[in-house]
Amino acid sequence: MKKLCCCAFFAFALLTSPGFRAPAMGDAQVQVTIGVPLPPLIIPAPPPLLPIPGAYVYYPPDVDVDIFFHHDNWYRPHAGKWYRAKHHNGPWNIIHDGHVPRALIGISPSYRSVAHHYEKVPYHEVRRNHWDWEKNRHWDRDKNENRKPNQGEKHRKNNDRKDGHRNNDQHKHDHHK
Numbered sequence: 034m035k036k037l038c039c040c041a042f043f044a045f046a047l048l049t050s051p052g053f054r055a056p057a058m059g060d061a062q063v064q065v066t067i068g069v070p071l072p073p074l075i076i077p078a079p080p081p082l083l084p085i086p087g088a089y090v091y092y093p094p095d096v097d098v099d100i101f102f103h104h105d106n107w108y109r110p111h112a113g114k115w116y117r118a119k120h121h122n123g124p125w126n127i128i129h130d131g132h133v134p135r136a137l138i139g140i141s142p143s144y145r146s147v148a149h150h151y152e153k154v155p156y157h158e159v160r161r162n163h164w165d166w167e168k169n170r171h172w173d174r175d176k177n178e179n180r181k182p183n184q185g186e187k188h189r190k191n192n193d194r195k196d197g198h199r200n201n202d203q204h205k206h207d208h209h210k
Contacts, residue, residue: 071109071111071116071125072098072111074098074100074109074121074122074123075122076093076096076121076122079121079156079157079160080093080095080096080121080156081093081094081095081153081154081155081156082094082102082153082154082155082156082159083149083151083153083154084151084154084172085101085140085144085147086147086149086172087172087173088136088137088139088140089103089136089163089166089167089172090102090103090136090137090140091103091154091159091163092144092145093121094145094149094153100121101137101140102121102156102159102160102163103134103136103137104134104163104164105119105160105163106118106119107119107120107121108133108134108137109125110137114127115127115128115130115133115137116128121156151172
């Protein structure tokens with residue numbers, strides 16, 4: 034027992050002496066970054082969307098969080114970072130600044146307050162058509178083509194004139210019989 038105590042005392046003295054340094058295993062560094070976590074977002078179903086004029090980026094006007102649909106992905110800015118997901122509820126992955134689509138970076142902070150002349154489009158329609166709409170500049174056409182119809186316009190779908198008469202040859206012939 035005496036021998037064991039002496040060995041332990043000697044080892045302790047050696048390890049605590051000023052000239053002793055254990056062989057380095059490598060310098061270790063620890064970096065702790067405290068960020069603001071992305072708040073959860075739960076939307077029961079893919080929301081209807083509106084186009085942001087000139088951007089071919091879509092957003093859900095009925096959701097109070099900034100969330101965008103662009104080129105088959107959903108994007109969320111939060112605390113100076115951008116996140117991307119394949120589905121509207123995530124999972125969200127942080128993306129580096131160089132990988133954020135240019136169309137998203139150029140969105141005005143007041144995009145929600147811009148007067149929209151478009152009707153909400155169901156998500157499945159946007160998902161199915163957004164590539165063609167961008168290629169053919171669908172939302173850049175005459176704004177009158179994409180605007181909501183007036184009350185009277187809904188009822189005269191098949192009529193060419195506002196007074197309800199058709200401008201076709203069959204109607205002219207029917208008049209003279």
